[in-house]
Amino acid sequence: MSWEKDFNTLELKWEQRWEETKIFYSSLDNNKPKFYCLVMFPYPSGKIHMGHVRNYVIGDVIASYKRMTGYNVFHPIGWDAFGLPAENAAIKHNIPPEKWTWDNIASMRTQLKRLGISYDWSKEIATCEPEYYKWNQWFFIKMFERNLVYKKKSPVNWCPKCQTVLANEQVHDGLCWRCDSEVLQKELEQWFIKITDYAERLLEGLKYLEGNWPQEVIIMQKNWIGKSVGTEVKFRIENGKFNELTVFTTRADTLFGATFISVAPEHEFSRYVAENNSKVAEYLSHTLNKSLKERKFAKDKTGIFCGYYAINPVNNQKIPIYIADYVLMEYGTGAIMCVPAHDQRDFEFAKKYNLPIKEVIKPVSGETVLPDAAYELDGIMVNSGEFDGLPSSEGRERITEWLSTRNLGNKKINYRLKDWLISRQRYWGTPIPIIYCPRCGTLPVLEKDLPVILPKNVKITGVGESPLKYVPEFVNTKCYNCGSNATRETDTMDTFVDSSWYYARYCDPQNTNLCFDKEITNYWLPVDQYIGGIEHACMHLIYSRFWHKVMYDLGLVSTEEPFTKLLTQGMVTLNGSVMSKSKGNIVEPETIISKYGSDTTRLFILFAAPPQKQLDWNDKGVEGCWRFVNRIYRLVTTVYSSEEKKFPEDDKEYISHRNQLLHTYHKLLKKITQDIEKEYQFNTAIARIMELTNALFSYPYLGDSVSREIIQNLVIILSPFTPHLSEQLWELMGEKYSVRLQPWPKYDPELAKEKVVEIPVQVDGKLKIRITVETGTDEETLKEIVLSNEKIKSVINNKKIFKWVILKDKLVNIVTKSTVELS
RNA sequence: GCCGCGAUGGCGGAACUGGCAGACGCACGGGACUUAAAAUCCCGGAUCCCUUUUAGCGGAUGUGAGGGUUCGACUCCCUCUCGCGGCACCA
Numbered sequence: 001m002s003w004e005k006d007f008n009t010l011e012l013k014w015e016q017r018w019e020e021t022k023i024f025y026s027s028l029d030n031n032k033p034k035f036y037c038l039v040m041f042p043y044p045s046g047k048i049h050m051g052h053v054r055n056y057v058i059g060d061v062i063a064s065y066k067r068m069t070g071y072n073v074f075h076p077i078g079w080d081a082f083g084l085p086a087e088n089a090a091i092k093h094n095i096p097p098e099k100w101t102w103d104n105i106a107s108m109r110t111q112l113k114r115l116g117i118s119y120d121w122s123k124e125i126a127t128c129e130p131e132y133y134k135w136n137q138w139f140f141i142k143m144f145e146r147n148l149v150y151k152k153k154s155p156v157n158w159c160p161k162c163q164t165v166l167a168n169e170q171v172h173d174g175l176c177w178r179c180d181s182e183v184l185q186k187e188l189e190q191w192f193i194k195i196t197d198y199a200e201r202l203l204e205g206l207k208y209l210e211g212n213w214p215q216e217v218i219i220m221q222k223n224w225i226g227k228s229v230g231t232e233v234k235f236r237i238e239n240g241k242f243n244e245l246t247v248f249t250t251r252a253d254t255l256f257g258a259t260f261i262s263v264a265p266e267h268e269f270s271r272y273v274a275e276n277n278s279k280v281a282e283y284l285s286h287t288l289n290k291s292l293k294e295r296k297f298a299k300d301k302t303g304i305f306c307g308y309y310a311i312n313p314v315n316n317q318k319i320p321i322y323i324a325d326y327v328l329m330e331y332g333t334g335a336i337m338c339v340p341a342h343d344q345r346d347f348e349f350a351k352k353y354n355l356p357i358k359e360v361i362k363p364v365s366g367e368t369v370l371p372d373a374a375y376e377l378d379g380i381m382v383n384s385g386e387f388d389g390l391p392s393s394e395g396r397e398r399i400t401e402w403l404s405t406r407n408l409g410n411k412k413i414n415y416r417l418k419d420w421l422i423s424r425q426r427y428w429g430t431p432i433p434i435i436y437c438p439r440c441g442t443l444p445v446l447e448k449d450l451p452v453i454l455p456k457n458v459k460i461t462g463v464g465e466s467p468l469k470y471v472p473e474f475v476n477t478k479c480y481n482c483g484s485n486a487t488r489e490t491d492t493m494d495t496f497v498d499s500s501w502y503y504a505r506y507c508d509p510q511n512t513n514l515c516f517d518k519e520i521t522n523y524w525l526p527v528d529q530y531i532g533g534i535e536h537a538c539m540h541l542i543y544s545r546f547w548h549k550v551m552y553d554l555g556l557v558s559t560e561e562p563f564t565k566l567l568t569q570g571m572v573t574l575n576g577s578v579m580s581k582s583k584g585n586i587v588e589p590e591t592i593i594s595k596y597g598s599d600t601t602r603l604f605i606l607f608a609a610p611p612q613k614q615l616d617w618n619d620k621g622v623e624g625c626w627r628f629v630n631r632i633y634r635l636v637t638t639v640y641s642s643e644e645k646k647f648p649e650d651d652k653e654y655i656s657h658r659n660q661l662l663h664t665y666h667k668l669l670k671k672i673t674q675d676i677e678k679e680y681q682f683n684t685a686i687a688r689i690m691e692l693t694n695a696l697f698s699y700p701y702l703g704d705s706v707s708r709e710i711i712q713n714l715v716i717i718l719s720p721f722t723p724h725l726s727e728q729l730w731e732l733m734g735e736k737y738s739v740r741l742q743p744w745p746k747y748d749p750e751l752a753k754e755k756v757v758e759i760p761v762q763v764d765g766k767l768k769i770r771i772t773v774e775t776g777t778d779e780e781t782l783k784e785i786v787l788s789n790e791k792i793k794s795v796i797n798n799k800k801i802f803k804w805v806i807l808k809d810k811l812v813n814i815v816t817k818s819t820v821e822l823s
Numbered sequence: 824g825c826c827g828c829g830a831u832g833g834c835g836g837a838a839c840u841g842g843c844a845g846a847c848g849c850a851c852g853g854g855a856c857u858u859a860a861a862a863u864c865c866c867g868g869a870u871c872c873c874u875u876u877u878a879g880c881g882g883a884u885g886u887g888a889g890g891g892u893u894c895g896a897c898u899c900c901c902u903c904u905c906g907c908g909g910c911a912c913c914a
Contacts, residue, residue: 004862173911215827215828216827216908216909219826219827219909220826220827220908220909220910222826223825223826223827223909223910223911224909224910226910228913228914230914247914248913248914249914250914251914262914295912296911296912297911297912298912301912324912325912326912326914327912327914328912328913328914330913331913331914332914336914337914338914339914343914344824344912345912345914346914348912414913414914415913416910416913534908534909537909538909538910607835607836607847607848608835608836608848608849609835610836613836614907615835616834616835618834618835618849620834620849620850621834621835621849623849624848624849625848627848627862627863628848630862634863674839683836683837683847683848684836684837684846684847686847686848687836687837687846687847687848688846688847689847690847690848691846694847697864758843759843760842760843762842762894762895764894764895765842765893765894765895765896766895767843768880769880770843770880791880802894803894804894805894805895807842810842810843811842811843811895813842813894813895814894815894815895816894
């Protein structure tokens, strides 16, 4: 047997052994600190890709290391099994989504097992199982009871290709997150979850994640939530059914400069006006038919005067009301006061439609303001009556107060975050547990009737409304209240619901009475380390933080945040670009594994870049790791093919080499341990392991007791990275299964210390010589040594020494410059 | 436009808290072993200059560009360039 030839057989052998012996199955244990290590679960597309491999390998190293350092580790895996691709496959290949999904799970499970990851497979879940989605429905009902769920007709994002609506988070640059089609705006009645009720807490919670989550993600979420503090101002309207219009502004200090009002085309005021004004009606129909992208990325602003005027409450000025396409219905009140002198957009609009521009803020510096642009910064108020002379910040508060006391306005906080649209007009998802009764109205399904089972054998065409609409056995039901004929809701839930709480279900996946047993989740939760891609920063990672807070409010979990630490791994690319089917530049993990084995693959992925960084795939680099793996195998087999070698204890040469090796080992082990503990720098940890291997190979007494012991520890140290190889070598050394349960070796801090150090000697900051001294040599001795050096003597010559900079064991710098001598 | 991150040899990447830039690996060059190749092992790498010692424990330059602080800067500060990511008519 050799690794080079038989790695495949050997790797499979150990995978089977791990499976049979169930050594990674977890249980509650109060004698050890717990560690919940979670990787973002995969969508069962059928094939794992390099991104998966990277994600799971990083997770496995962390889980393994924690296990070896005395933690009770929980490392589960499962399947995010609902979703559109299953339906698309059904349409294309005429396979039921369920079968397609389960087939994929089966094949991906095999592929995953081939990576040798230390999962607790006994906790495996798939979100498409009724035992799981029943609890999605249960949570939905709980939220319904708490008024956190509502149905409402409003303009929503519609993907024409996926034939379903999308949440705000799932539209990127006006395109569908899944298929990149241009998203349209449609006025539809849909189910929403009131995530905005939690906006402040989601924002607040980010403070606790500071330092443990990547700064990047925290900032992205902050931006996404988009809190802004401002003022709502009521403008009285002359004539008409509406007697006032409320606007939102963050710049109340500019209120005196408002010279017109603009209202979003979707605003009910606009519709009202259109009823009796054909020009306005025409404008509306034209504008409302534009796609989201067309609207949002339009260069030119358009609008139309509606025929009505509003009264500015602070100065009673009569100003025209426009309907304009640059006003967003979904933000603030859908109406804005326009101050062209101090807002560039209003400025452009005013120029185009010849509206007055009135300056009310002067820069503090007193400089003149450009005539061809708005002055948008804070300054000093002018032309603002009693508020003249106030700085902007104070003016905002004073004007808001002034309005409040007169009931003309109030302080208001707005968020960019919108309520989560969760209904989908698709089949392969959790049925929304709602019954419509002609007499009793909209009713949540009773808890005892859960789950509402997703019917099988449903025809999926990919067009029209929800496929469930055409399943009478599903749709038709009786009202539990009055017994009348009633119908079921036929939309299903966004699959992001499934992934919002799966980490809690993992703890207690078989529970049929509860979503999970609190006693168990209280032991494991929160997740100590979460690992996944950054693309979920403003999707899954916001939704599940929200969901967790709801579970907290329901008394189901005892912490406010679900994921204590987050690691966002970088992408895996090929020649710098993302691997994708359409580009045809995919490196298949299966191909690589069959060629080099999974240990080599794991090692390369960890070695080529730190986990957070993008990793560019490189076949040559893989070969380097392949060589290293074989080198280790060769080292251990050569040494262990013969008995321990003995050398005389009075051989000075031997003792000196031996001490040197021991020192190198402890020094490197210290670094390896620190590299892993500190930000999971596996690339440098592996580099140190390579150094240690090199040191062993060049040790002249290889095979003595010391080197044998170090080799044993080397095999243990390697086991989180190359578990199969380590098991094989561990067995070969005659040790007891399993190396993966061995304690992580401890370094001796004394031995790790350098006995002698090489110190750079600089003159005026320039390196001149290096001297080797005993560790801890004092300053005086260092000065003596340095001054007696011929080279230094000649460099110093007869220059005056102004200062010595001496850092013990680190550096000597002689300063002959006199730049600071006076001080 | 706003916010954030980054830029180090031919390449991936190292460098503690401001203290020897280039760890480790890849690629490359040379050598050993071999009939040969593969594999393996060993050695060598930035640029320019210097010199009676052509190899030296010699000098200078060098971490995107320019400036600054410091005895000393890949690291801190300012300005700029390029690249990546997020948000974007958010009032």
